[in-house]
Amino acid sequence: MNEKILVVDDSHFNVRILSDILEAENFTVFSANNGFPVLEMAHTLQPDVILLDIMMPGIDGFEVCKILKSEYEVRDIPVIMVTARTDGKDIKMALEIGAFDYIKKPFDEIEVIARIQSALRLKELQDRLKSLAMKDGLTGLYNHAVLVELLEKEVSKQRRSKGNLSFVMLDIDYFKKINDTYGHMAGDRILKDLSNILTASVRKGDIVGRYGGEEFSIVLPGAIRDDAYNLCERIRRSVDEHEFSIGDQNVKITISMGVFAHDFDDNSYETEIIQKADELLYRAKKNGRNRVEVM
Known part of the structure; x- marks a missing residue:
């Protein structure tokens, strides 16, 4: 594979679990332990998917997701929210602010990979449509x-x-x-x-x-x-x-x-x-x- 996944979680233990699951499938994993560096990392790394914990100190996952979705260069990166909560309100809010999907803790390896692959399929389609919309049909240059x-x-x-x-x-x-x-x-x-x-x-x-x-x-x-x-x-x-x-x-x-x-x-x-x-x-x-x- 070699797709890049950015994992954001304030728990080193959770980052390690997710990294092990993803690296076993040949994904390239990057991580952050809080929400503050995520925007810069998203711009620099251009990850294919971001796994974003909801509950973090300083700035929570909801706010980070809102910022990502407001930035032109990174707004199309699929964000999958990670949560230990089972409250439907959190899931509803995450989807309303632009998250693609969510994963619940404790992690199920099959579920994590399935949701990542679903997000990658969406991104591939979005990238193809975006390219068609941006490019001149004859020359392939920007329109x-x-x-x-x-x-x-x-x-x-x-x-x-x-x-x-x-x-x-x-x-x-x-x-x-x-x-x-x-x-x-x-x-x-x-x-x-x-x-x-x-x-x-x-x-x-x-x-x-x-x-x-x-x-x-x-x-x-x-x-x-x-x-x-x-x-x-x-x-x-x-x-x-x-x-x-x-x-x-x-x-x-x-x-x-x-x-x-x-x-x-x-x-x-x-x-x-x-x-x-x-x-x-x-x-x-x-x-x-x-x-x-x-x-």
């Missing part, structure tokens, strides 16, 4: 809606950390002519190949998406103006030098790019950032295409 949402999150992070961020808009020069000459299937092939070049060219942590049609966008967290320009120049040259295969023919294309370097003290919203990058892309088109314009 327009998700791209804008991720840009918004990166801008918020940038303001908190007083860091840098650059945003890129690019499109294929004379793409309509390619479709008219070679057909839309050939155009789709070029869009896919260009997507591969973009994803292979950016840094880890950069965000590439299909903005729409032949337009693409790149979010470059931490990138200052010169770094963003240099990266985009490398991408532009890579595309200019690449031969795109369409059947038994090789086709050359070029791209134009607009790069807006956003300062953390600039109060522009994501829509304004996109508009500024789009204006720079238009300038690149006006100034002869196959070029990068930056601000």
Whole structure:
């Protein structure tokens, strides 16, 4: 298996029992003895399932579950509440705040594994549906809606950390002519190949998406103006030098790019950032295409 399970219980004895049960089934187990580090561990480890004790000192399992379900990056991790109580009110509350299931103490090994496997099946389905909803069907890149949402999150992070961020808009020069000459299937092939070049060219942590049609966008967290320009120049040259295969023919294309370097003290919203990058892309088109314009 190798799925990751996070076990949270203030009893070392209970953690040991659950760890033994899970490790015997080849799960990778992480643990915490209180609720305070759980959110950070969930973000860092991205466990497949969290087993969360209800009764803990300081902050109980209900509060921890509420916090997890309020966080975008971890809210889809199935939480299974662990309780010694048989009171239906506790179970009802756990399910109402977003827990997937519950396990009662003392532990039954077969029940623990069965409930974990049920949670894993749910997560697999959720991950598949989430991926389909987030990705562009043709290129496999982030779609327009998700791209804008991720840009918004990166801008918020940038303001908190007083860091840098650059945003890129690019499109294929004379793409309509390619479709008219070679057909839309050939155009789709070029869009896919260009997507591969973009994803292979950016840094880890950069965000590439299909903005729409032949337009693409790149979010470059931490990138200052010169770094963003240099990266985009490398991408532009890579595309200019690449031969795109369409059947038994090789086709050359070029791209134009607009790069807006956003300062953390600039109060522009994501829509304004996109508009500024789009204006720079238009300038690149006006100034002869196959070029990068930056601000």
